[in-house]
Structure formats: C-alpha cells, structure tokens
Amino acid sequence: MGRRDDESFVEFVAERGDALLRTASLMCGARQDAEDILQTALEKAYRHWGRLDADTDPEPYVRRILVNLVISRSRRWKVLREIHMARPPETPTLAGTHAVELRGTLMDELRRLGARQRAVLVLRFWEDLSEAETARVLGCSVGTVKSQASRGLARLRERLGANLAPMGS
Numbered sequence: 465m466g467r468r469d470d471e472s473f474v475e476f477v478a479e480r481g482d483a484l485l486r487t488a489s490l491m492c493g494a495r496q497d498a499e500d501i502l503q504t505a506l507e508k509a510y511r512h513w514g515r516l517d518a519d520t521d522p523e524p525y526v527r528r529i530l531v532n533l534v535i536s537r538s539r540r541w542k543v544l545r546e547i548h549m550a551r552p553p554e555t556p557t558l559a560g561t562h563a564v565e566l567r568g569t570l571m572d573e574l575r576r577l578g579a580r581q582r583a584v585l586v587l588r589f590w591e592d593l594s595e596a597e598t599a600r601v602l603g604c605s606v607g608t609v610k611s612q613a614s615r616g617l618a619r620l621r622e623r624l625g626a627n628l629a630p631m632g633s
Contacts, residue, residue, distance in 0.1 A: 468513050468514055468518050469514070470513075472513075472518070473509075473510055476523075476526075480523055480526075481502075481506075484502055484505075484526065485498060485502050486590075487527065487530065487587075487590065488501050488502045488505075488530055490571075490574065490586040490590055491530070491534045491579070491582055491583055492537075493571070493574075493575035497537075501537065502530065504533055505526060505529040505533055508533075509525065509526045509529055524597075524600065524601055527587075527601050528601050528602075528603070531583045531587070531601060531602060534579055534582075535579040535580060537579075538578070538579035539579070569624065570624065573620055573624055574620070576623070577616050577619060577620070581612050581613075581615060581616035581619070583602060584613050584616060585613060585617070585620075587601055587602070588609070595609045595610060595613075
C-alpha cells in the first residue's frame, strides 16, 4: 500500500478541480460560494491526504467532504434565504435562447430545493453516479437516495411545470 504525497494532491486538483467546481456550483447555486466551499473541501482533504490509500480513487472522499460542507452551510444559512418574487407575465416565444433560459430556470429551481435533495439530484443526474454510489458519498441508505431523488424530481416537475407550461403552447 503506497502513500499519497503533495505531488499527487496537486495532480488530483489539476485533473479533477474543474469537475468538482461544477458539482459545487450546482449544489451551492452561486459560483463564488462554490469556489469557497471547494477550497475548504480541498483544504480538509489535503490535511488527510497522506492517510489515503494510493491505490484508491480519492474523488469520492473529496466529494463527500464537499457534500457535507454544502449541507452544513445550508443549515447555517437557512435564515438568510432569499424571497422569490413573482415575475410579471410575458408572452413566451421559443427563441434561440430558449435552452439558456430553460437552463437558468432549472438552476433557479434546483437552488430552491433542500440541500440533501439538491445533493442527491446533482450526484445522481449531473455526476451520473448510481444510487449505491450516491448513497455511499452521502453516507445514507439507497432507499434514502431513491426517496430524496423522487421527492426532488417531483418538486422540480411541479415548479417547472408551472413555469414552462406557456412555453410549450
């Protein structure tokens, strides 16, 4: 069993940093927050880097730290959530920017989900992890992943259905 060194940490961050930042951005909502959370996660991982088995992939370990930090942050900041205001009705058109608008709407609704549901959806559908892998990263049962994914998707469908219904007509 080999040991990890500083050079392997630098290589890991160079190879997987962008992917971890995308995951953090999806879970946090704002890129600045994601950068801060990722920096903290990498700092925590670095402190224990030498103890990790050199033959195993460190990404699930770092991703778990990232998820835990996002969930802890959302608990602390629950009071500071922004209030969403209704937008005035507009005549929808299917412009060339429709995909961008749809993505923005999806991201807004993803941010409105609870931290656990958001983490499950990001890991399952953005990171393309299996239910078992997602459960392992989150430290919960496969049943919890299934129920959180189901509830999160149902909430997104409900909210997006109201926002997207006029666009399809």
